[in-house]
Amino acid sequence: MSARIRTSQDLDALGAAGAATLYPDRLKILIGAASCGLAAGAAEVEAAAIQAVKELKLDAVVARTGCIGFCQREPLVDVVQPGGPRLSFGNMTAANVRKLLKGYAETGQLPAEMALCRFQSEQNVPQGQTHTYAVGANGAGKVPEWTALDFYSQQHRVILRNCGSISPLSLAEAVARGAYRGALRALTQMTPEGVVKELLGAGLRGRGGAGFPTGRKWDFARRRQADEKFMICNADEGDPGAFMDRSIMEGDPHAVLEGLIIGAHTIGSHRAFIYVRSEYPLAVSTMRHAIAQAQAHGLLGKDIFGTGFDLTVEIRKGAGAFVCGEETALIASLESRSGEPRSRPPYPANSGLWGKPTVINNVKTLSSVGAIMARGAAWYAGCGSEGNRGTTVFSLVGAVKNTGLVEVPLGITLKEMIYRIGGGAATHRPIKAVQTGGPSGGCIPASMLDLPVDYEKLAAAGSMMGSGGMIVIDSGTCMVDLARFFLTFTAEESCGKCAPCREGTKHMLRILTRICNGQATPADVGTLEQLAATVKSASLCGLGGTAPNPVLTALRYFRDEFDAHVRDHRCPAGVCRSLTTFVIDAKACIGCGLCKKVCAVKAIAGDAKSPHRIDAKTCTRCGACRSVCPVEAVVPEA
Secondary structure, three states, X not given: OOOOOOOHHHHHHHHHHHHHHHOOXXXXXXXXXXXXXXXXXXXXXXXXXXXXXXXXXXXXXXEEEOOOOOHHHOOOXXXXXXXXXXXXXXXXXXXXHHHHHHHHHHHOOOOHHHOOEEEOEEEEHHHOEEEEXXXXXXXXXXXXXXXXXXXHHOOOOOOOOOOOOOOOOOHHHHHHOOOOHHHHHHHHOOOHHHHHHHHHHHOOEOOOOOOOEHHHHHHHHHHOOOOOOEEEEEEOOOOOOOOHHHHHHHHOHHHHHHHHHHHHXXXXXXXXXXXXXXXXXXHHHXXXXXXXXXXXXXXXXXXXXXXXXXXXXXXXXXXXXXXXXXXXXXXXXXXXXXXXXXXOOOOOOOOOHHHOOEEEXXXXXXXXXXXXXXXXXXXXXXXXXXXXXOEEEEEEEEOEOOOEEEEEXXXXXXXXXXXXXXXXXXXXXXXXXXXXXXXHOOEEEHHHOOOEOOHXXXXXXXXXXXXXXXXXXXXXXXXXXXXXXXXXXXXXXXXXXXXXXXXXXXXXXXXXXXXXXXXXXXXXHHHHHHHHHHHHHHOOOHHHHHOOHHHHXXXXXXXXXXXXHHXXXXXXXXXXXXXXXXXXXXXXXXXXXXXHHHOOOOOEEOXXXXXXXXXXXXXXXXOHHHHHOOOOOEEEOO
């Protein structure tokens, strides 16, 4: 049976064991094996590494870690030499990892020219300690330090502090990097009132929605007198293109558990739930393993830290309904009822799960709490901007060169996010807009990219922080069609309980479809705008209240595109088939023939190195030719 952890000395002893595996005295090969890495082929790379170690008789260990964020470069393999540098290698294959290890076996050095970056140091964030790696020989010092890469240069990792470094299945390694230090302080040295005061001083706001102050929410539930209270982690991440919560659970599950322990103790709860969608099997299995480890060491269960405080944590899997991200719908699902929201008040902090006071926090919020309790409010509040303290995580995707998970201080501008971290446009097409906050967020034009990323300023622009999705859009996107895409999602995900959302989103979708098909009138645009405002103001829950945001911001900032569709029967972006005729600009065409090769209906003719042409009668307007043209010679007819 594992030894119970009761004191800081117990944490020190377990952390020492974790440090021995984090920084072993032999070669360590670390495979990024979160869902993104596995999808890119990490399992094959891992198998090749294990086989190479065996065949080459290397004194080495092959271990798995979570996602460090640079999903664009998966599979990622980090190699740590004993007493030497930690080098990171991107876009690895089974063949490349064999080549890398064969070279090491022959020379005792890693091929620095293959490395993406090196780690000069890693920080134990909750304790403010730093582990420094030796630079090493064979040109390793010339490899850029990881924070010098554009993708990481502006980042500040608090929530993702351990992802990509520890084994998510090792409690000892998590403790070596500061896990449960904050929980120990909160439970043994602070009162619940003191914890609330610390959170309020830190300025932590909910990272999964409108940004309600976490300390205030906890205090509401703490003050309620009840025979039972509940703490819930909302891990029902349903936004298309969002994968922050999944990556945290897969990479650092004990950060989530620590936040739950602190929150439950503060409000007086002895039972907590993690509500996670069933589409996240790796996250579920990793969290279950972490719960079992925590129970075995006395961090969950009876008499935690010898304080007399008891807590059980259960995982409940949702069926994937987007609306269950809304807290009252989530509660209904936990109660084995249909996942439908209810009107508020009463709010869950007063009457939530089974009518009892309940606190619901997002994964990112809970993962921030342990570090705040360990380092203090002033440390956390020193990052971010006025009224928007600390960091948050975005999934930066779309038309940028560097995609992945990005943790930044609040207050950073959209321009810095897109052009510095994201590396700018992924193609020669200019960036047109950015959509923040998931399918219920708004589209902000390129002219407003100096806008700071904070709750109030994004809301004023018609968008929101939401769960942290950020989709970059280039000029090849039709904003009318994009609004229709997002509304299709929210209309399908509507639970149907209230008429404004159930009927309003469907009618808005019908109007948008008519606009994209060239069948709308100017009156339809006016009706769409009025209907969107009505759905936004009259819907029961946040799904309906925010579903019109993509439409309203598209109308607000890209009205000319709606006018072109309705009045000119033309799609300026060349996306809507009914309104688009493609032509080839003879002056721009280089005669490469790529368009001709991809045309399924043979509508393109032309000789090599000569301008090509499209037969409009044969063309199906699929846009395949445009997507492969290297010089943008295929354009919509004006």
